[in-house]
Amino acid sequence: MVDELNKDQSTEQKILTAAKAVFIEQGLAGARMQDIADKAGINKALLHYYFRNKEKLFDMVFAEAAAKFMPRISMLFEADVPLFDKIRLFVDNYMNLLTENPFIPIFVLNEVHKNPEEVIMKIWGGRMPPINEFAAQIHREVAAGTIKPIKPIHLMLNMISMCIFPFVGRPIITTVFNLGEHGFNAMIEERKQQVADFVIDALRP
Amino acid sequence: MVDELNKDQSTEQKILTAAKAVFIEQGLAGARMQDIADKAGINKALLHYYFRNKEKLFDMVFAEAAAKFMPRISMLFEADVPLFDKIRLFVDNYMNLLTENPFIPIFVLNEVHKNPEEVIMKIWGGRMPPINEFAAQIHREVAAGTIKPIKPIHLMLNMISMCIFPFVGRPIITTVFNLGEHGFNAMIEERKQQVADFVIDALRP
DNA sequence: ATACAGTTTAACCAAATAGTTAAACCAAAG
DNA sequence: CTTTGGTTTAACTATTTGGTTAAACTGTAT
Known part of the structure; x- marks a missing residue:
């Protein structure tokens, strides 16, 4: 079987990576969910399937960035x-x-x-x-x-x-x-x- | 007569001052025209009567800020x-x-x-x-x-x-x-x- | 075979927001 | 008094955008 964890993480990770890039470039207010989806190579529906909303996604990215x-x-x-x-x-x-x-x-x-x-x-x-x-x-x-x-x-x-x-x-x-x-x-x-x-x-x- | 120039400038200046405050606090993407109008003590219509659009207004504020x-x-x-x-x-x-x-x-x-x-x-x-x-x-x-x-x-x-x-x-x-x-x-x-x-x-x- | 998680498609809703418009208002200038 | 420019009101349009939904598709595990 295909490694479930890896598969999940790979998409989730693609999203997080894309989100990080977009948020860092444009800030919370300037970032567009569509841009994040595009950059992650997926679609908006799937984006919301993984992360309920913009805030939640932003918090993840931000927390990681700040914590580092x-x-x-x-x-x-x-x-x-x-x-x-x-x-x-x-x-x-x-x-x-x-x-x-x-x-x-x-x-x-x-x-x-x-x-x-x-x-x-x-x-x-x-x-x-x-x-x-x-x-x-x-x-x-x-x-x-x-x-x-x-x-x-x-x-x-x-x-x-x-x-x-x-x-x-x-x-x-x-x-x-x-x-x-x-x-x-x-x-x-x-x-x-x-x-x-x-x-x-x-x-x- | 009331000093026309001063009257114009006073409102235009109120707008610029308000815009400066809002843009500096929220950035271009985060700023709301309504907030600027509110802070200037006027209404959106008048705001657009003086400044055609957000970009133009932003440019003024930004140019002044950067030039300083x-x-x-x-x-x-x-x-x-x-x-x-x-x-x-x-x-x-x-x-x-x-x-x-x-x-x-x-x-x-x-x-x-x-x-x-x-x-x-x-x-x-x-x-x-x-x-x-x-x-x-x-x-x-x-x-x-x-x-x-x-x-x-x-x-x-x-x-x-x-x-x-x-x-x-x-x-x-x-x-x-x-x-x-x-x-x-x-x-x-x-x-x-x-x-x-x-x-x-x-x-x- | 079938069930299921992940994924796409495509349409859609609801809210926020930039910008417009027209009519009325008001105060000062002539 | 009348005109005029600044101003308000209030409704309206158009667009963007966050978020949702339902149906269909795909591959893999059982």
């Missing part, structure tokens, strides 16, 4: 390694994650912007990412004079900003700096080293 | 001042601009993301912002050994990222760092100094 960015950060933030190592580890990991999912950030940020309370609840069911340990570590280093004085929030924001923003502003950046797709990728590749160095240089007393 | 961020940057980038001064000048000016228009970036970035070619054309009619002079200046300083080696593109991206991202990610940031509106504003205020210091510290050899 949280766990890895948490682990890094809580890891027990020296600060500078942690910075390099974070930048490298995070930029790799972004390279693999370049459009998730603008998608998530935009949906959150349109509907903050509700959408933020969808991301974390009330649980916040554990930044306290990392903040404490920064604070200790500052107190010990190992790094220049800086509030943890600013250091974290600086790191995250420099990692994410190039992806969020990608089309504008490629235009302004006259980069092709290849040029952009090369720039991002350089940046993994660059950003970590930049942050560490800024912190060294 | 380009001119000031250009002037700063071309100004004839030492690099470190220019960095402070840029960060301070840009963050002030952002404080006054906190939602423009996510709005513009998102619309560009959904429709890169066309929307980018709407922003600059083919003219690019003049980054060359600034890039050359950075390059000279690096060559002279006045600052640590860094590619101009990375320095520029670093600065812009750290300025813009907090606004783009505002709702998530306020949640994760548990800031109220006041806390967020205070953080931004600190940041004007912080970011400039951070960049300069990173560059100093």
